[in-house]
Amino acid sequence: KLAMGRPTASAGTQTDRGKMRVLLIEDEPVLGQAVQEQVAADGHAVDWVTRLDEADAALRAVDYALVLLDLHLPDGRGLDLLKTMRRGGDQRPVIILTARDQWGEKVAGFDAGADDYVTKPFHVEEVLARLRALIRRSAGHASSELTCGPVSVDTSTSRVTVDGFNVKLTAQ
Numbered sequence: 001k002l003a004m005g006r007p008t009a010s011a012g013t014q015t016d017r018g019k020m021r022v023l024l025i026e027d028e029p030v031l032g033q034a035v036q037e038q039v040a041a042d043g044h045a046v047d048w049v050t051r052l053d054e055a056d057a058a059l060r061a062v063d064y065a066l067v068l069l070d071l072h073l074p075d076g077r078g079l080d081l082l083k084t085m086r087r088g089g090d091q092r093p094v095i096i097l098t099a100r101d102q103w104g105e106k107v108a109g110f111d112a113g114a115d116d117y118v119t120k121p122f123h124v125e126e127v128l129a130r131l132r133a134l135i136r137r138s139a140g141h142a143s144s145e146l147t148c149g150p151v152s153v154d155t156s157t158s159r160v161t162v163d164g165f166n167v168k169l170t171a172q
Contacts, residue, residue, distance in 0.1 A: 020065035020135055024048040025055045025081075026097065027073050031120070035068065035097070038124040039131065052076045059085070064092055065135055068127070071098040071109070079112050086113035093134040097127065 022039055026032040027050040036048045047062065049055045052075045059067075067085075071078040082094055093115045098105075101119040109117045116130050145154045150163045160167040 019043050019045045021045045021047070021062060022066050022068060022131070023055065023058055023062070023064040024068045025052075025073070025078060026050065026068070026070045028070070035124055035127065038128060039068075042128050042131075044131075050074070052078070052081050055081060059090070066131060067092055067094045068131070069094055069096050069114075071096060071100055071105075079108065082109075082112045082114060093137075095127065095130055095134065097122070 020043075022044050024032060024036055024039070024046055026035060026048065032048050032050065036046045039046045044065075047058055047064075049058055050073070052073050055069075058064075069078045069082060078096070078098075082096075085092070085094070094113065095116040095118060096109045096114045097118050097120065098109075099120040100106075106117050115134055118127055118130065145152055147153075152161045153159070158169075160169055
């Protein structure tokens with residue numbers, strides 16, 4: 001919930017340590033906690049809310065890099081929030097996380113502006129891979145490899161090379 005990581009107006013897409021800020025909108029406590037912990041372990045700052053009114057307030061207060069959105073919430077439909085975001089010009093990447101797995105519901109999610117759609121139950125690792133892919137694409141990086149001159153960094157494998165030779169790095 002936001003109480004676990006309440007956003008502030010000064011917080012932005014990228015936190016001071018280079019992590020991406022993610023909003024998780026999920027009302028199921030066990031799943032929400034698991035996703036929050038895994039996304040945080042992947043190096044991102046996560047704010048977790050359980051209701052649409054909390055999500056709306058968080059989206060107004062913080063420039064999140066990405067939104068993880070459940071469709072069925074206690075105070076309404078996540079799809080309505082997504083439609084409102086897109087009508088207002090909000091282009092943040094959104095991944096829908098839902099138990100609704102019928103093709104018509106998936107089409108409605110994509111038509112409403114979702115960038116990806118994951119059905120429950122899922123492995124959190126799959127959600128993390130989709131999150132990383134969306135963040136790369138939204139930042140203009142189609143590949144997980146970043147290159148600057150002779151230096152290349154593969155963000156998916158944490159491998160660094162200089163002029164094609166592997167560089168051994170410490171954990172820090």
